[in-house]
Amino acid sequence: MTAPLLQVRDLKVHFQVRSGGLFGTSIPLKAVDGISFDLKAGETLGIVGESGCGKSTLGRAVLQLLPATAGTVAWLGSDLTALDKAELKAQRRNMQVVFQDPLASLDPRMTAGDIIAEPLRNYHAELSTAEIKARVKEMMEQVGLLPSMINRYPHEFSGGQCQRIGIARAMILKPQLVVCDEPVSALDVSIRAQIINLLTDLQRRFNLSMLFISHDLSVVRHISHRVMVLYLGKVMELADRDALYRTPRHPYTQALISAVPIPDPEKERAKPRVIVNGDLPSPLNPPSGCVFRTRCPKATEICAQVAPPLEHAGAGHEVACHHWRE
Amino acid sequence: MTVLDIRDLTVRFATHDGEVAAVSNVSLSIAKGECLGIVGESGSGKSQTFLAAMGLLAPNGRATGEVNFSGMNLLTAGEKALNSVRGNKVSMIFQDPMTSLTPHMKVGRQLAEVLVRHRGLSAADARAQSIAMLKRVQIPEAERRFEAYPHELSGGLRQRVMIAMALLCAPELIIADEPTTALDVTVQAQILDLIRIAKDETNAAIVLITHDLGVVAGLADRVAVMYAGRIVEVGDVRQIFKAPQHPYTKGLLACTPRLDDETGGALLTIPGQPPNLQRLPPGCAFNPRCAYVMERCLRERPALLPDAAGGLSACFLTNAQGAP
Numbered sequence A: 001m002t003a004p005l006l007q008v009r010d011l012k013v014h015f016q017v018r019s020g021g022l023f024g025t026s027i028p029l030k031a032v033d034g035i036s037f038d039l040k041a042g043e044t045l046g047i048v049g050e051s052g053c054g055k056s057t058l059g060r061a062v063l064q065l066l067p068a069t070a071g072t073v074a075w076l077g078s079d080l081t082a083l084d085k086a087e088l089k090a091q092r093r094n095m096q097v098v099f100q101d102p103l104a105s106l107d108p109r110m111t112a113g114d115i116i117a118e119p120l121r122n123y124h125a126e127l128s129t130a131e132i133k134a135r136v137k138e139m140m141e142q143v144g145l146l147p148s149m150i151n152r153y154p155h156e157f158s159g160g161q162c163q164r165i166g167i168a169r170a171m172i173l174k175p176q177l178v179v180c181d182e183p184v185s186a187l188d189v190s191i192r193a194q195i196i197n198l199l200t201d202l203q204r205r206f207n208l209s210m211l212f213i214s215h216d217l218s219v220v221r222h223i224s225h226r227v228m229v230l231y232l233g234k235v236m237e238l239a240d241r242d243a244l245y246r247t248p249r250h251p252y253t254q255a256l257i258s259a260v261p262i263p264d265p266e267k268e269r270a271k272p273r274v275i276v277n278g279d280l281p282s283p284l285n286p287p288s289g290c291v292f293r294t295r296c297p298k299a300t301e302i303c304a305q306v307a308p309p310l311e312h313a314g315a316g317h318e319v320a321c322h323h324w325r326e
Numbered sequence B: 001m002t003v004l005d006i007r008d009l010t011v012r013f014a015t016h017d018g019e020v021a022a023v024s025n026v027s028l029s030i031a032k033g034e035c036l037g038i039v040g041e042s043g044s045g046k047s048q049t050f051l052a053a054m055g056l057l058a059p060n061g062r063a064t065g066e067v068n069f070s071g072m073n074l075l076t077a078g079e080k081a082l083n084s085v086r087g088n089k090v091s092m093i094f095q096d097p098m099t100s101l102t103p104h105m106k107v108g109r110q111l112a113e114v115l116v117r118h119r120g121l122s123a124a125d126a127r128a129q130s131i132a133m134l135k136r137v138q139i140p141e142a143e144r145r146f147e148a149y150p151h152e153l154s155g156g157l158r159q160r161v162m163i164a165m166a167l168l169c170a171p172e173l174i175i176a177d178e179p180t181t182a183l184d185v186t187v188q189a190q191i192l193d194l195i196r197i198a199k200d201e202t203n204a205a206i207v208l209i210t211h212d213l214g215v216v217a218g219l220a221d222r223v224a225v226m227y228a229g230r231i232v233e234v235g236d237v238r239q240i241f242k243a244p245q246h247p248y249t250k251g252l253l254a255c256t257p258r259l260d261d262e263t264g265g266a267l268l269t270i271p272g273q274p275p276n277l278q279r280l281p282p283g284c285a286f287n288p289r290c291a292y293v294m295e296r297c298l299r300e301r302p303a304l305l306p307d308a309a310g311g312l313s314a315c316f317l318t319n320a321q322g323a324p
Ligand SMILES: Nc1ncnc2c1ncn2[C@@H]1O[C@H](COP(=O)(O)OP(=O)(O)OP(=O)(O)O)[C@@H](O)[C@H]1O
Pocket: B013, B014, B015, B020, B022, B040, B041, B042, B043, B044, B045, B046, B047, B048, B049, B058, B060, B061, B211, B277
């Protein structure tokens, strides 16, 4: 059996936030609060949840772009949180990231070619200028950009093209892991489909592992092998894609799935609705016990007192709810 | 009964690098009690069509055509007449409620003032009716929220306040521009439910502008699809989703990932880039991306005409123009 590429155990990222009180005390914002998962080679794990659930913080903490408060992130068996700077730099070439806002994440003063080449220059000082250019052009072709556009600046590209530049930069070192943080959320539907296909295609071709962070459950279903549902920094449910969408066990997953509008008038109007009330609670003041209890239609007394642990609900299916069997 | 009738509306903006035709020859009408969905990608002219109709264009914009509402042409009606229409017979709900709420004024006062101004209510009556409306849009602790400032409310509550304000004067027409786009999906579901209830209870005509085909599928009676400032297809919601006629509508539906899609696999895509309004090709604006493009499409622009499915579409393949 192959060991997982990435093993995340009980990862916590707590930020200290000024409470604004008289004595300037600070309170912890538990953005990521004890998350564990494995990621295998060639696997895409979708990470879904609403605003403030800790999706992006999790992605950044995995890549060590943010310091973890507690827990471990093991890459091929070695703990990244224990590495020094130089060791981390050496490891990081295997892990890249693609961000949401295509234009804002690219340096406006650099040409597309320079942006895509930057990781190569950082990690391959031995390469000649001509070699770098050749590799950049090859990568541009792989992501569907015309190599003749190599000297253009970001503002001369459309949003979809900028996202292709970001993907080309992430892919140029042939990394094993790519964290995609809402990579298609800023794009128009027709362009979104192109980028989703591109990511799926690259993932297969290079046997990439992907963490695909998104608030869009339809996109996540399309692209993921497994899916993790987060709420206020905690895992609510983790399962294979089909199990999660066909037989969601957690009341929050059920509510999320029923809330997504389906582009089919007959189905959309006939489907059963699980309307959860209220807004998301502030992550500064999460509910006691189960964090979802203030909005949960199934909540009982125990939910306010005891935080439900993740339980096995089938092969590879985990759910954190006292009442998932009912 | 027709509430709003837009005839041949064209909107142009003067910019430093020339003119932008944001909306071209749009004609639409909306009946009482009807919900008309407007879909299309970013920049297709959805918002500008209705901003122009309500006299809310940016200073560099010019609108021509006719917008008939309540017995007048709003394009020539003048500021005074428009002010008596907006917020009274017509309500607008935007993506970001903060753009329509005054930040340093209590929510309750903003609501009550609408009633005092447009309906001539006394302060006490306006307060009572405002609180009743906050309750109607299911705002918990309505009396307390009446005294809150907008920034003290969550995004979902603010959008409820906007809907309360929109319903306050029992408008004949509600224009909702991406009303749920900024909200989390569980909160979006609540707000869509609220709009559904408002639609059933008030009999107002609702224009629902959105890029989310799922939202339209759940709420609209009719759908208009826009591309590059023009309507390319309009028809009954069930017909549009079941049997889209225009190649762009077909593409839009096919390239949308669906929650109920069990198969996975590559998504169908619309090739190429979204149109640049200042560099549209001659003929049909969709021709560089269309899989069915013909010689004629490069020269001639198809008109919006009846098609076999019972709607209107602007394509030589689908409408009466294409028939030999
Ligand atoms: N003040 C302005 N000056 C110049 N061009 C403008 C101005 N306002 C809008 N436009 C242009 O008009 C076109 C139509 O814009 P509109 O806002 O109606 O699009 P939309 O379909 O609502 O898009 P979105 O989905 O992004 O809201 C766009 O190309 C936009 O850039």
